[in-house]
């Protein structure tokens with residue numbers, strides 16, 4: 001299968017980072033690969049889903065924006081929550097010291113926001129009386145979640161020595 005330029009760049013970056021090595025939970029392996037690579041890949045994919053959800057909500061192309069926004073939002077949140085579970089496993093399998101870095105605290109906050117934001121998104125349709133109040137909160141929690149997640153990805157890349 002041919003790999004895109006972005007795919008090649010990402011693999012090269014991951015291979016480089018695997019050689020750099022750090023003192024953090026990045027030390028543990030699964031099936032011959034450092035576990036952080038699974039964690040990071042899931043987070044990057046989740047982030048792309050959430051970005052496309054936000055794009056759809058801002059530009060609202062054609063009739064189906066809401067259906068796709070909901071699907072991309074829920075998939076991105078689900079994948080990121082799984083990625084956070086993988087992070088917990090990774091730390092248990094290495095240093096055993098959970099919540100040892102600012103990346104981990106922000107990660108936990110982002111995970112909580114990834115439960116709150118889609119719940120608020122869905123709540124707009126279940127509690128119609130409250131919809132006009134819920135809507136701006138959902139919009140702002142969505143924007144904040146995406147910004148915090150982007151910053152935390154940079155913090156994660158610092159932890160593995162790529163930045």
Ligand code: HEM
Nearest residue numbers: 024025026040043087088091098099104107108153156157
């Ligand atoms: C490219 C992106 C990312 C990379 C390279 C990365 C890397 C890492 C690494 C190396 C650790 C282990 C730290 C340690 O030894 O304690 C870690 C932990 C963690 N990461 Fe990430 N991460 C990324 C994105 C994210 C994102 C977006 C979240 C948000 C949900 C997140 C949530 C967590 C959490 C909650 C932990 C702590 C687990 C624990 O202490 O039990 N990560 N990450």
Ligand code: HEM
Nearest residue numbers: 050054057058070073074077117118121122135139142143
């Ligand atoms: C983590 C998942 C989600 C994120 C990050 C997210 C993010 C966002 C953002 C950033 C906006 C505002 C765009 C803007 O105007 O700047 C928005 C709007 C909206 N979202 Fe979500 N969303 C998520 C899940 C959902 C779900 C599951 C639903 C359920 C159908 C939903 C329904 C809506 C609706 C109806 C709007 C338009 C609100 C309005 O008219 O002001 N969202 N979302």
